[in-house]
Amino acid sequence: MSAVHIENVHKSFGKLEVLKGVSLTVEAGQVVAIIGRSGSGKSTLLRCINGLETIQSGRIEVVGHTVTYTDEKLRALRKDVGIVFQSYNLFPHLTVGQNIMLAPRITKGVPKEEARAQAEKVLAQVGLSEKFDVYPDNLSGGQQQRVAIARSLAMQPKVMLFDEVTSALDPELTGEVLLVMEELARGGMTMLLVTHEMNFARSVADFTVFMHQGKVWEMGPSEELFSHPKTPELAAFVKSTLK
């Protein structure tokens, strides 16, 4: 069974249709990059996968959960699907450690000691062990984003979504975040990432999806997609991002 299965999904904001029949399948362990211009619907698609946006028609299945809009079903889904946002969204009044331990403790009832051990483990994974008791606003953007990744990982998700996670970072900090993600990919995590980092998509993602005008315009193995775009739209997009 595939990890993520999206079938003919339509999504509108009012009269504006942003997803016009999107279908996409991601197998467990795959890394899939979603690229495209602003407004092509790629972030919306990602947010539909964990139910942050509701779809009007179609079907989304994620690791055994059919996306259904009741509080209970959504919570069950979100325990298995982590998401990392562009703006980090760490809780400013909690330390790094507390940020990471909060959700496992209150949503899964993980005992304190265990949550702490788990937090230390994921923090080490993103290379920030020494920041356990630091507040988010004392960290750089890149460090905050790595903590946000760790916070998601502490829930032991089966799928991770990344929504333009490096777009708010300068190039130097972008590198450290991408490194963490590459590490995760190598560890076998199923990942969907909306990104503007074409080199990262090309080198790390197994497949790349090019979205255009609310549709999957073109998709394929990353290397092939970037070197031999079939549609003129993708060719133009790839060319424009190389500048």
Next chain:
Amino acid sequence: MQYQFQFNSVLAESGFIMQGILLTIYLSIGSIILGSIIAILFSALRANGPRWVGGLVDVYVELLRNTPFLVQLFIIFFGLPSIGIRLTADQAALLAMTLNLAAYSTEIIRAGVDSIHRSQIEAGLSLAMTKRQIFQHVIIVPAIAKVWPALSSQFVLMLLASSICSFISVQELSGVTAIIEQRTFRSFESYIVATLLYLVLALTLKVGLLGLGRLIFPRVSGLSRVQVKGEAA
């Protein structure tokens, strides 16, 4: 103008004045604690409860904020006995102050809750939290931190407004001052002493609340900075 100030007879009542001060402190601290608890509960209901419950909270807040405190006090002390609820003057004072402060605090905390960025709620949802957990663990602390200065000044206003309770014979600082004035015929002196004591009480409370804020919300200054960064992103 040849007025001779004579504080001796007034200061001779210092024991009585101290009783008044203690009652003022008791009423103020009591209403601040109880009023804040109610305000937080009301804010939670307004944020997550059924719509009609939120509506009731709104009605309560507007009712209390748009009628005089003196009238509220009279309703509780003189009105409630008609339906069999008899309170001592001190109890009525504490109740009136608590209900009044709860209404103002609910409104202030609402501003704080509204100021929490939507992305914080999404982060909580994405981590499988319930709406209640999000309110409790993600929203309420930063929300109160943001409005702490406004909340503090409301608490100080309540301390000063406690003087109104002397109208129903509560012997807090203003109540005992009125009695001392009648005993000594030293009106000016009596109220100068009361004025200075209120000043000291209010400033002490203000400084105390400032310190308390720093203690409970060590990240207050940091909060605003993070917010700006998040929005720029």
